Amino acid sequence: xxxxxxxxxxxxxxxxxxxxxxxxxxxxxxxxxxxxxxxxxxxxxxxxxxxxxxxxxxxxxxxxxxxxxxxxxx
Numbered sequence: 001x002x003x004x005x006x007x008x009x010x011x012x013x014x015x016x017x018x019x020x021x022x023x024x025x026x027x028x029x030x031x032x033x034x035x036x037x038x039x040x041x042x043x044x045x046x047x048x049x050x051x052x053x054x055x056x057x058x059x060x061x062x063x064x065x066x067x068x069x070x071x072x073x074x
């Protein structure tokens with residue numbers, strides 16, 4: 001990201017590598033809140049108009065997934 005510090009896909013790719021997931025579907029089902037991941041926040045910040053909907057959909061799916069897990073644990 002030193003070469004292109006505003007490349008949202010680079011941030012997303014780095015996060016997916018760290019979490020060992022292969023796509024946004026898998027990323028949406030990680031057991032930690034994406035909104036708390038700095039790399040994810042940077043991906044959202046620098047996403048262009050065509051990238052942003054898919055990234056935000058992933059965030060919403062992750063939030064829903066974590067809520068589902070929370071409710072099942074009760």
